[in-house]
Amino acid sequence: MFSRIISILLAGSSFCYAQQGDKKGQVQHDPIPASKIPPSPLLNQADALKSFQLADGFVIEPIIEDAKINMPVALAFDAGSRAWVVEMTQYMVDLDGNHEELATGKIKVFEDTTGDGKLDKSTVFLDKLVMPRAVAVTTDGVLFASSGKLQFIKRNGLKPIGEPEVIDASYAVGGNAEHQANGLLLARDNWYYSAKSDKRFRRINGKWVMQKTAFRGQWGIAQDDFGRLFHNNNSTLLVGDQYRPNLFRNIPSFTPKYRMSNRATSNKVFPIRMTPGLNRAYQKGTLDKDGKLVNATAAAGMAIYRGENFPESYYGSGITTEPGAFLVKLIDLDRGADNKLQGKFRYEESEFLASTDEWFRPVNVYTAPDGSLWIIDMYFGLLQHKAYMTSYLRKQYASRKLDKSMSNNGRLYRIRYAKNPLNKAPKLSGKSVDELIPYLSHENGTVRDTAQRLLVGLVQDPAQQKAFTEAALSKLSGEHAKLHALWVYESTGSISVSFLKHCLEADDFELNAAALELAHLADSPIDKEILAFQPKSQSALSVVYALGRLGSEQGYVRAQELIAQFSKQVGLLAAAYVSGLGSKLQLSKDWSEPKDKNLTKLLELARGSLDKSNVAKAPKVPKSAQARYDHGKKLYLGSATCMACHGMEGQGQADLFPPLAPSDWVNGDPSRLAKVILHGLEGPIKVNGVPFKAAQAMPKFVQRSDLTDEDLACVMTYLRYMKGNKGGVVKAELVKKVRAETKGRTKNYTQAELMK
Secondary structure: HHHHHHHHHHOOOOHHHHHHOOOOOOOOOOOOOHHOOOOOOOOHHHHHHHOEEEOOEEEEEEEOOOOOOOOEEEEEEOOOOEEEEEEEOOOOOOOOOOOOOOEEEEEEEEOOOOOOOOOOEEEEEEEOOOOEEEEEEEOEEEEEEEOOOOEEEEEOOOEEEEEEEEEOOOOOOOOOHHHHOOEEEEEOOEEEEOOOOOEEEEEEEEEEEEEEEEEEEEOOOEEOOOEEEEEEEEEEEEEEOOOOOOOOEOOOEEEOOOOOOOEEEOOOOOOOOOOOOOOOOOOOOEOOOOEEEEEOOOOOEEEEEOOOOOEEEEEEEEEEOOOOOOEEEEEEEEEOOOEEEEEEOOOOOOOOOOEEOOOOOEEEEEEEEOEEEEEEEEEOOOOOOOHOOOOHHHHHHHHEEEEEEEEOEEEEEEEEEOOOOOOOOOOOOOHHHHHHHHHOOOHHHHHHHHHOOOOHHHHOHHHHHHHHHHHHHHOOOHHHHHHHHHHHHOOOOOOOHHHHHHHHHHOOOHHHHHHHHHHHHEEEOOOHHHHHHHHHHHHHHHHHHHHHHHHOOHHHHHHHHHHHHHHHHHHHHHHHHHHHHHHHHHHHHOOOOOOOOHHHHHHHHHHHHHHHHHHOOOHHHHOOHHHHHHHHHHHHHHOOHHHHHOOOOOEEEOOEEOOOOOOHHHHOOOHHHHHHHHHEEEOOOOEEEEEEEOOOOOOOOOEOOOHHHHHHHHHHHHHOOOOOOOOOOOHHHHHHHHHHHHOOOOOOEEEEOOOO
């Protein structure tokens, strides 16, 4: 729900526009009498601290003076442990969401100059930014998102040099602030990933490179020690990937369709004050009998706690913000035998942190270099963006003066465990290879990540690479250090075979897995070791992938043995093997027929994808329909918010939202598609013959007064001409006819009903 948060954060340009969240004919009754809703006064920082209910044993404290930070939404740490903070100052400046286009946003750098742990000094690095939303710091510059573009600017310390270079002009296009790319997480694999995006970025030989990746999340992105990514959407607290990103993308024309991620827990929340100031609070079931939110509706930024200050059992926990309910959720995480995410709430029927202050808007969390947990609080009333503002919500905000904020909104808090002292945040700037290597063993994951980033930069110099190789075996201590070292090696394109063998011999399945997945970069043959490797269930995927990378019949035979041995993971392992083959795919044509039908099918599909005549293409749009197609595309990417769930190209999100391209639902009877769009769809369905259980019912568009029959017909036309679909123009008359025939319907459709 940062999408909703930023939805919540953004609203319209006129009173009429601000009500575009209204749905025709919908009754927006007040679920709670105004007399029973407690007041929401603006609190100074000292009084705001009194509003918190925090888990036993922990302390929360501000680390920036009141009024020194304004509308913060994201931050990044540099090698000196300074915090680079993004200020999105144009977000919902009033109930109508005016002036989003003004260039008033900033990136500020905060630092502790006295050693007391408080950020006492701030420097404006960039100003005059339009709706900035993400930042990442490199040794020589800053990657940031502003004006919908991903940009990079070089720096000398805290001073920018020259003009920004545009890396991706369409990084955050379409939709609104709550439905645009954000995050810029530098992951274990040395690529930058974003939420609400299907792109990743990396600097190679001084040039920024962009690649496709899976479409993930909505607001916020995080990783665990291995490098698996975590994300969410407004109504789903936490989702975790099962394997590292892009593992299944070695064949440009073919990506096996296998479940990438799964939800950690239910989405229940336990606020400690009433929550009537939510956009759908008037809908039955949104609030409980006490007027409190039941399930997340504005889930935002998350972190995997990888620090050393909290008790040991908290390491690796998922921490998610929910600004609509004024709380921060903590989830204990684990992995099953096949690495699927499992989770449970650490605190039953309560939260890690909750507030009675309606202005408390936690939107992002981070493991800090000192071991504490940092929380970005926008401290702002108008959470909902103008695009979704309803008459009900406008009344709620105005009645408690939530639109009357102070001149500087925003706070930055630190949570620490009271019994454990905070470590001094290390300063890694300017350190040599030998000096950085010990930090790969640091207790703190953020510090280790920074050390890896700096080493990756240094080892691009052959002399520094040699120094790293010489030190790797002798100076690295612990599995964490060796895992990071593998990815430092990866950046050079060559890994010491002796180091790989050392990692394969370790009694740590994640270190084994990383070594197997990178074994193709060995500087001398390692086939024998891969063929002989006996995996645990958690590393079966990685060894089968490595066997695919060998591209040999011997590896093919061994892979089939492992697929049979770990039969509960058969689909996953088959996908891993085929992906591992990559450019050697065609060699498999000369080998014997696979015993497993999953592997047989995937090999056939992958080989077929190499034939350009089999590659799915977008059907040609007739000239007479081009204007309808263009308008539909604009709506799909923008105000209709279809992209938010179904992706830029209609690819959907595994286990969350079904694909639209290709889709038999889109290619089939246009009247059926119109019914789905107008009245929604719920329950399990089949898409292209494959069962799909969506995370939630599709919303109804019948009550979207801002979308006409012509608009919906254009969206349908655009869908039908997406890549992989068959084409077909839809006219407004069809939508009008279906709307009339289904007038009065209140329930979502089900597949059974539509297939009669």
